[in-house]
Amino acid sequence: MSQSVPPEEPDALTDPVVAEARAESSTPASTVRVDDAIEADQDAASAAVASPSTPAPKGSLWRDRNFLTLWGGQTFAQFGAQITELALPVLAVLVLNANEFEIGVINAAGFAAFLVIGLPAGAWIDRMRKRHVMIAADLVRALALATVPLLWWAGVLDVWHLVVIALVMSVATVFFDVSYQSIVPSLVRPTQIAEANGKLESTHQLANIAGPGIAGWLVGILTAPIAVLATVFTYLASFVALAFTRDDEIVAPKHEHEPLLQSIREGVGWVFGNPYLRRIVGTTGVSNFFSTVTFTMLPIFLLRDLGLSPASMGIIFSLGAVGGLLGAMATPHIVRWIGEARSIPISAIAFSVAGLFLPVAALVPEFAFVLLVVQSAVSMFTVLLYNIVQVSFRQRITPKRLLGRMNASIRFFVWGVMPIAALLAGALGTWLGAVPTMWIGAIGGLVSALFVVTGPFWAMGELPDAPTDAEPTP
Template identity: 70%
Template structure:
C-alpha cells in the first residue's frame, strides 16, 4: 500500500499564523483554532461541514480509481505499457508543479484553492463519458484527463493537508486527522464495492459520472465552510524560488522529517511498481471480474478504517515515535503477499484481502502519526511548502515507478515485476527502523525540536 496517498485523505491520507481576509473571518459560533477550551469536533458545525464534503470527494475518488483503469483495460484494451503511461500521467503533476505549488498555496486561501480544484476535476472527468458516448474515446484522452486531474489534485491535497490547523485547535489536530482518515477508509470500503458494481452494471464511463457529482458536492460544501486563515501581505513575501528553497531546507534539515520522507518515498516507489499492473494482474492473469476487483479493495480497506480508529490507542500504548517504525515494518512485509497470490491462485481472493487489510491498517497508523507530527512541528508559514516538498518526493516517484512498471511488465511479465516491487518495499522500512524513533516515546514539538 502507498504510505502516503492511497491510504491518506488524498492524501497521504495524509492536514497556523493563519491566512485570509476579515470578510472571511471565522463566524461567531466558530471560535478560532487557538482560543478557548476545546470542545468536541462532533459539535463543531464548521468542521463537520468540511468533513462531510470530503466524504463525498473521497467516495467519488475511490470509484474513479477503479473505473478508469477498468475502462482502459476492458474497453480500450490497454497494454501493460499503456497502463503504465496512464498511471504516470495521473502523478506527473507532482514532478511538474509539486514544488512551486507549495509556495503558491502559502500565498493563497487554501480553502479557495480546494474549491477551484474540485471544479476542475469535475469538468475534466465529465469529458470521459461524453467522449465514450460519442464513440471517439482513445487512450490519449485518458492521459490528458489524468494529467489535468493530477495537477488539480496536487493543489487540492497540499491545501487539504495544510488547512487543518486553521479549522481546529492545536490539541484537536490529531483527532481531526483521524476523522478524515476514518472517512477515507469508509470510502475505500464502499467506493470500490459500489464502483465494481457500477462498472459491471452500467459500464465504467457511467461509473465515472458518479464521481463528477461527488466533486460537485464537495465544491458546494467547501463554499459554505469557514476558516481563520490570513493571507501574508505581498510586501512580506520573498521571491518564489527563495520560498521554495526554504521549504526544502526545512524538510531535509529536520532529521525526523528526512527519514519519514525516505521511508514514504521508497515505499510509494515500490508499491506503485506493483499497483500499476494490478488491474492487469487481477483482471487478466487471475480472471477476476470488475465486481471481484472492487470486493477485494473494499474488504481489505476495512483494515484502514480499523487502523484509523485504533491509532490513538496504539500510539498511547507503544508511543508516538515507535508507532512509525512498527507500522512501516508491518506494511512492508504485507506487500509480499501480493505476488505470492500468483503462486496460489486458488486462494488469491482471501490472500489479497488479508494483504489489503494488514497493509491498510498499518498505513493508516503510519500516516496519521507522521502527518500529525509534520503539522505540529512545522511553523505555520511553512505548512504549504513543507507538504509540497514532501509530496514532490513521495508522489514524484510515482510516474517514474509507473513507467518502469509498464516497461518491466512487458519485458519480464506482470508477476515478476510485482516481486521486484515487493522486495524494494521491504527496504523502505530501514529509513525509520534505523534512527532516532526507537529511542523516543514521543516525537518533539515545534518548541523542542
Template identity: 70%
Template sequence: MWRDGNFLTMWSGQALAQLGSQVTELAIPVLAVLLLGATELEVGFLGAAGVAAFLVVGLPAGAWIDRMRKRHVMIWADAVRAVALAALPLLWWAGVLEMWHLYAVALVVGVATVFFDVSYQSLIPSLVRPAQMAEANGKLEATYQVANIGGPAVGGWLIGIVAAPVAILATVGTYAASAVALLLTRDHEEPRAADDRAPILREIGEGMRWVFGNPLLRRIVMTTGVFNFSSTLSFTLLPIFLLRELGFIPAAMGVVFSLGAVGGLAGAIATPHIVRRIGEARAIPVSAIAFSVVACLLPLAAAFPTIAFPLLVVQFFVASATVLLYNITQVTFRQRITPARLLGRMNASIRFCVWGVMPLSALAAGALGTWLGVVPAMWIGAIGQVLSAVFVVVGPFWALRALPDATD
C-alpha cells in the same frame, strides 16, 4: 469535533468526494483494460499521467498555495476535476474515446489534485485548535477508509450496471458536492502579508530546507518515498494482474479493495490506542515494518491462485491498517512542528519527494511488465517495499516515546 459544525461541513464534503474518487480509481483502469484493450506499457503511461503533476508542479504549487487562501484553492480544484472527468463519458457516448483522452484527463485531474491535496493537508490548522489536529486528521483518515470500503464496491456495481464511463459521472457529482461544502465552510486563515514574500525559487528552497533539516522528518520522507516508488511498481500493474492474470471480474476486484480497506478503518480507529500504548514515535517504525513486509503477499497470490482472493484481502487489510497508523502519526507530527507560513511548502516539498517518484515508477512498471512479465515486476516492487522501512527502523524513533513539539 462532533459539535464543530464548521468542521462537519467540510468533513461531509470530503467524505462524498473521497467516495467518488474511489469509484473513478476503479472505473478508469477497467475502462482502459477491458474496453480499450490497454497494454502493460499503456497502463504504465496512464498511471504516470495521473501522478506526473506531483513531479512537475509539486514544488511551485506549495509556494503559490502559501500565498493564497487554501480553502479557495480547493474549491477551484474540485471544479476543474469535475469538468475534466465529465469529458470521458461524453467522448465514450460519441464513440470517439481513445487512450490519449484518458492520458489527457489524468494529467488535468492530477494537476488539480496536487493543488487540492497540498491545500487539504495545510488547511486543518486553520479550522481546528492545535490540540484537535490529531483527532481531526484521524476522522478525515477514517472517512477516507470508509470511502475505500464502499467506493470500490459501489464502483464495481455501477460498472456492472451502467458501464465504466457512465460510473465516472458519480465522481463528477461528488466533486461538485465537495465544492459546495467548502463554499459553506469558514476558516480563520490569515493571508500572508505582501512583504512576507520572496521569489518563488527562494521560497521553494526554504520549504525543502525545513523538511530535510529535521532529522526525524527526513527519515520519514525517505521511508515514504521508497515505499511509494516500490508500491507504485506493483499497483500500476494491479488491474492487469487481477483482471487478466487471476481472471477476476470488476465486481470481484472492487470487493477485494473494499474488504481490504476495512483494515484502514480499523487502523484509523485503533491509532489513538496504539499511540498511547507504545508511544507516538515507536508507532512509526512498528507500522513501517508491518506494511512493508505484508506487501509480499500481493505477488505471492499468483503462485496460489486457488487462495488468491483471501491472500489479497489479508494483504490489503493489514497494509491499510498500518499505513493509516503511520500516516496519522507522521502527518500530525509535521503539521504540529511547522510554522503556519510554511505549511503549504512543507506539504508540497514532501509530496514532491514521496509522490514525485510515482510517475517514474509507473513508467518503470510498464517497461518491466512488458520485459519481464507482470508477476516478476510485482515481486521487484514488493522487495523494494520491504527495504523502504529501513530508514525509520534503524534510527532514533525506538529511543523516543513522544515526537517533539514545535518548541523542542
C-alpha cells in the same frame, strides 16, 4: 487507480491507474500510499496521538458546524473517488484493451504534476487562501472527469484521452491535496488537529470499505464510463461545501511575499533540517516508488491474469479497507501502548513485509481472492498507523506560514518518484510480464523501512512538539 501501502500522502505504496488522491487522496483498500492519509477515528483518543502532553480540547468537533460542512463535502468526494479508482482501470484494461506500457503511462500521467510542479505549488499555495484553491481544484477535476462519458458516448474515447485526463487531474490534485493537508490548522484549534484529521481519515476509510463495492456494482450496471459521472457529482458536492466553509487563514500581502525560489528553499530546508522528517521522507519515498511498480500492474493481474470481474475487484478493495478502518480506530491505543515514536518503525516494517504477499497470489490462484483480501487489510492497517502518527507530527511542529511548502516539499519527494516508477513498471511489464514486475516492486519495498528502523525512533517514547536540534535552512 491505486494501490496499497505506506505513507504520505501512503501515502507508501501506490498503484494508480489514475489516482488521486490518494490523496489524498483517494485510494482503494489495496491502494494506500504512505502519507496521504492522516487519521484516527475516535475523538478524544485522536488528540492523544497528536500530542500526549497536551490536554484534550474542551469542545468536540461534532458541535462545530463549520468543520462539519467541510467534512460533509469531503465525505461525498471520498466516496466518489472510490468509484473512479475502480472505473478508470476497468475502462483502460477491459474496454480500451490497454497494454502494460499504456497502463504505465496512464499511471505516470496521474502523478506527473507532483514531480513537475510539486515544489513551486507549495510556495504558490502559501500565497493564496487554501480553501479557494481547493474550490478551484474540485471544479477542474469535475470537468475533466465529465469528458470521459462524453467521449465514450461519441465513440471516440481512446487511451491517450485517459492520459490527458489523468494529467489534468494530477495538476488539480497537487493543489487540492497540499491545500487539504494544510487547511486543518485554519479551521480548528491546535489541540483539535488530530481529532479533525481522525474524522476526515475515518470517513476516507469508510469510503474505502463501501465505495469499491458500490463502484463494482455501478460499473456492472451502468458501464465504466457512465459510472464515472457519479464522481463528477461528488466533486461538485465538495465544491459547494467548501464554498460555505469559513476559515481564519490570513494571507500575507503581495509586497511581503518572498521570491519564489527563496520560498521553495525555505520549505525544503524546513523538511530536511529536521532529522525525524528526513527519515520519514526516505521511508515514504522508497515505499511509494516500489509500491507504484507493484500496483501499476495490479489491474492487469486481477482482471486479465486472474480473470476477476470488476465486482470481485471492488469486493477485494472493500474488504481489505476494513483493515484501514481498524487501523484508524486502533492507532491511539497502539500509540499509548508502544509510544508515538516507536509506532513509526514498527508500522514501516509491517507494511513493507506485507507487500511481499501481493504477488504471492499468483502462485496460489485458487486462494488468490482470500489472500488478496488479507494482504490488503494488513497493509491498510499498518499504513494508517504510520500515516496518523507522522502526518499529525508534521502538522504539529510546522509553523502555519510554512504548512503549504512543507506538505508540497514532502509530496514532491515522496510522490514525485511515482510517475517515474509507473513508467518503469510499464516497461518492465512489457518486457517481463505483470507478475515478475510485481515481485520486483514487492522485494524492493523491503528497503523502505531502513530509514526509520535505523533512526532515533526506537529510543524515544514520544515525538517532540517542535524541532529542538535542527532549524530550517534560511
